[in-house]
Amino acid sequence: MKNSEQLSRLLITVGLLIVIALPFVARSVDTQDIVEVHARMAESGGWMPGTIQAQTGIPLYLRLTSDDVMHGFAIGQSDNPAVDVLPGKITEVTVAFDKPGTYTYYCTRWCGPNHWRMRGTIEVTGNEMPSSQAINPPLYIKLNLDIDTPHLASATPAVIPDAQRGAIFSALLPDSYLLPDYYLSHSPAQVYLDVQVDPALATLSNSDLWGLVAYIWQSNTTPEGLTEGQRLFAQNCAACHGETGNGDGVFSADINALAGKYPANFSDPASLLGAGPALLQGKILRGGMGTGMPSWGPIFTNQQTWDLVSYLYTFQFK
Ligand code: HEC
Ligand SMILES: [Cu+2]
Structure with missing residues (x-):
């Protein structure tokens, strides 16, 4: 940061x-x-x-x-x-x-x-100002993620996970799940598999556990960040990915004709819930070479990229 x-x-x-x-x-x-x-x-x-x-x-x-x-x-x-x-x-x-x-x-x-x-x-x-710092590599590089391997979720919820439902059980949740390092490096599906086998949460139902997954996401976002993410998405992404994240933006057919791939559909739980924040960050920063997904690394600030990542999960979480 x-x-x-x-x-x-x-x-x-x-x-x-x-x-x-x-x-x-x-x-x-x-x-x-x-x-x-x-x-x-x-x-x-x-x-x-x-x-x-x-x-x-x-x-x-x-x-x-x-x-x-x-x-x-x-x-x-x-x-x-x-x-x-x-x-x-x-x-x-x-x-x-x-x-x-x-x-x-x-x-x-x-x-x-x-x-x-x-x-x-x-x-x-010219001369670097003394205040300037060396560029910090992005998290997906530090974690050594291969962002090109398929990332289908190994578990998906039966109903839309609700952060408010998760909040009810949050007192049972060990603190380690709320740490940014944990949140950023785990896909929601991985988080679900972790909480599912956690003895502290053994009494909870599936939808309660998915609620906790949404709660962990919500705890790592702010309303301002989501508003900014929404603004950036409408301005830069919706033309391909669609206003509702369905992958059906006005340019989606053109992009498929040009690059042979449709824009990703964020309303598909198997796809989005299998991707952790660091992986989504990598996709956004680097872009999908040859697929029509632009590279946004030179465009957004670090914070703007994280705001977009947080916002993408609103297509899956309540
Ligand atoms: C010109 C069209 C276009 C625009 C604009 C665009 N995308 Fe994409 N995006 C794509 C395509 C096409 C893919 C599918 C690439 C693939 O399947 O490898 C994609 C894939 C992605 C993925 C990977 C999803 C996954 O599950 O692997 C993410 C994340 C993403 N886009 C986020 C964004 C964000 C955020 C913006 C706006 C800042 C954006 N995209 C703007 C076309 C676009
Ligand atoms: Cu122009």
Whole structure:
């Protein structure tokens, strides 16, 4: 989570510069310091230029315009608001970075089935600020998970697991089940198999035990996190996975035609309950190579990815 602290610093810098610095400094900038960026649909070439150079601590001035339809512009791993990029109009954005590295900028408007391919990079060189920390590898890498092996749940509930029902029996639940390390590294199906054989819980019925599984999930999420996850899902995922997670979004047929796979159906308990949070994190960060599932690693902050993971389980838990 150190990583996300550092990223939020970046976005504050970005945000402040957009709001405060632009009116003062814009006039004193040489035109050659301004980068013109043209947006086109991915099939017509995407962003031009596709790579932009910048230096740490030095503001980068961008003039954005579209050569075809409406697009949007945002820089990944920051919460700074996206801006619209309209045909025949110029949108000016000023950004600054406090850490060298490769940043991804991307389109935020659904301009077509290849919308998510509209990505470019900003290569930032210069001195690392002393506050910057080394990138912490994501949990799925630390746990050495093979995210490509099938993960069908070995147990599924007869009715939708209800966290409130689980809460009734939570006093019986040994504390170790509530630890984030346990929650993040176990699929709900594994949690169920663990609680099922736990002597402390021997008196409980199947639906009580599944309630505890949902309760463990709920204890590791916050209402704010779920709201943010819902917002991110509607904005970035629903076009393929569908509003209700059924895998039937408006682009699902296009994606299947392009990549030979339909978007995952999160309302299928056998599939979602067999996947733990760290595994879902891995799928989201890395994407499914060649399947049409985009890679979101360069786009979301650490916290945003976990918020999405928490939200995905709402398709299975009450
Ligand atoms: C362009 C279409 C598309 C978009 C947009 C998209 N996905 Fe996917 N997603 C897919 C496809 C196709 C698969 C199936 C890949 C496979 O079966 O290996 C998939 C699979 C997944 C999986 C793996 C499910 C599993 O059980 O293995 C997760 C998790 C996932 N998507 C989450 C997301 C999230 C979160 C977002 C939004 C941030 C998102 N997806 C956006 C197309 C998309
Ligand atoms: Cu676009």
